[in-house]
Amino acid sequence: MGLNEAPLLFNFEVESSENFTYIPMSVRFNLDRFGLRITLAQWQMLPLEDRKLLARFPVEEDTEIEPNFDHALFEMLRTHANVEPEWFTPEEAPAWRCTDSVPDGVALQAGLAGLATPSVARWAELDPFKRYVLAKLSRKPEANHDFVPAMREFGAAG
Known part of the structure; x- marks a missing residue:
């Protein structure tokens, strides 16, 4: 490639x-x-x-x-x-790879930002790298300044 x-x-x-x-x-x-x-x-x-x-x-x-x-x-x-x-040993099954549920951190960040959590269907439609990005931006319990712009850019903000 x-x-x-x-x-x-x-x-x-x-x-x-x-x-x-x-x-x-x-x-x-x-x-x-x-x-x-x-x-x-x-x-x-x-x-x-x-x-x-x-x-x-x-x-x-x-x-x-x-x-x-x-x-x-x-x-x-x-x-x-x-x-x-x-x-370090990479996670074998990181949350972003799972397409049958939205990671808790993503739901928390969406809530902190006043956004709707993406539906499971919308989450599953996202490119794996975009799911990784949203999960990475959601790993801490406080609001991340890049989360809302990423959600909007990826078309995941309700």
Whole structure:
């Protein structure tokens, strides 16, 4: 499959990522998929072009089409920050993969924002990466400033 031609950013991320000062959702997805953790400080030590390159990796779960996100990240961090990412065991069945119920966190965030929780049918229709993004933005019990713009962009806001 190869790299995307441009970094994968949703419209709501363009402003909030502040030109890749913050880790975009596409990179977070691949970090979570590979069981890798980096700090914001480590991310910010990488040159802007490296950050943009990491955001061009596909957001597919099929590791066969994966062009070495983990290897690229390790090499970039070693070269520019003299560190390695932390390893963790990825969740086997994260809530965003489930299409027969809306995760509790998403329902909570919708409630905090005064939005209707997406129906199970609407949740199931969402692209898996969009379900991942909404679940990721919903992992804390306080309102997330990107949740409402993401819900609107994905057509999930009632």
